[in-house]
Amino acid sequence: MKRALKWLAVVVLVLALGVGAVFYVAFGRNRPIVDGQVLAPGVETVKDGFVSAFLLDASPGKVALVDCGNDKQGKALLAALQRRGLSPSAVMAIFLTHGHADHLGGCGLFPDAQVYALQEELPLPVRVTHALRDGEVTGVGLLRVEAFATPGHTPGSAVYFADGVLFFGDSAGGSKDGTLMPAVRLFSKAPGQNAASLRALAARLQPRAQQVRVLAFAHSGPLDGLQPLSRFAAQ
Ligand SMILES: [Zn+2]
Numbered sequence: 755m756k757r758a759l760k761w762l763a764v765v766v767l768v769l770a771l772g773v774g775a776v777f778y779v780a781f782g783r784n785r786p787i788v789d790g791q792v793l794a795p796g797v798e799t800v801k802d803g804f805v806s807a808f809l810l811d812a813s814p815g816k817v818a819l820v821d822c823g824n825d826k827q828g829k830a831l832l833a834a835l836q837r838r839g840l841s842p843s844a845v846m847a848i849f850l851t852h853g854h855a856d857h858l859g860g861c862g863l864f865p866d867a868q869v870y871a872l873q874e875e876l877p878l879p880v881r882v883t884h885a886l887r888d889g890e891v892t893g894v895g896l897l898r899v900e901a902f903a904t905p906g907h908t909p910g911s912a913v914y915f916a917d918g919v920l921f922f923g924d925s926a927g928g929s930k931d932g933t934l935m936p937a938v939r940l941f942s943k944a945p946g947q948n949a950a951s952l953r954a955l956a957a958r959l960q961p962r963a964q965q966v967r968v969l970a971f972a973h974s975g976p977l978d979g980l981q982p983l984s985r986f987a988a989q
């Protein structure tokens with residue numbers, strides 16, 4: 755019996771180290787996520803453990819979200835709203851970068867919100883009210899949100915552009931050394947397609963490079979300007 759327990763302990767330890775190693779390989783180089791970080795006027799990071807969502811000013815007293823975090827109870831999101839004296843009904847719209855569970859957790863807390871996702875990502879396990887097409891621009895109050903199809907991490911992965919910030923979801927990440935990393939292979943459906951999507955996005959945005967102030971990622975801190983994406987594309 756004691757022997758069996760010993761072996762069980764060894765197996766659990768090896769599994770734990772294995773999981774730790776996988777996470778280190780996947781996320782170890784990431785820039786840290788900082789809760790409450792303001793990426794541009796009207797764009798705030800909400801850190802929900804290992805993932806982030808973003809709070810965007812839409813009009814006075816109204817906001818939009820990019821993704822809704824991992825936590826079904828939405829503690830971090832609700833706290834961020836509360837800091838502004840806002841209730842969940844202030845969330846007018848949610849823009850989903852893709853359908854992985856760590857980005858959909860708190861969506862059910864905002865029944866009044868319009869929910870947007872790319873057509874190719876549907877159906878999702880949460881309520882989606884609008885299917886978006888590549889290039890589509892959505893108005894939410896004073897906010898304008900442009901959707902870019904970047905298939906690869908998932909078939910309907912979207913990058914959104916609003917207020918000078920590009921929101922990549924899991925289609926890319928920011929490393930500690932300031933470079934843009936493609937989607938984590940291990941968790942991606944088609945890594946080659948993801949890299950091609952990032953190159954195509956860089957080419958599309960090059961004429962508007964001046965407008966791109968910040969690159970925002972779901973599992974890492976941000977990078978400045980379009981350049982990290984352009985440099986990735988040039989590799
Ligand atoms: Zn994902």
Ligand SMILES: [Zn+2]
Binds near residue numbers: 854857924972973
């Ligand atoms: Zn994710």
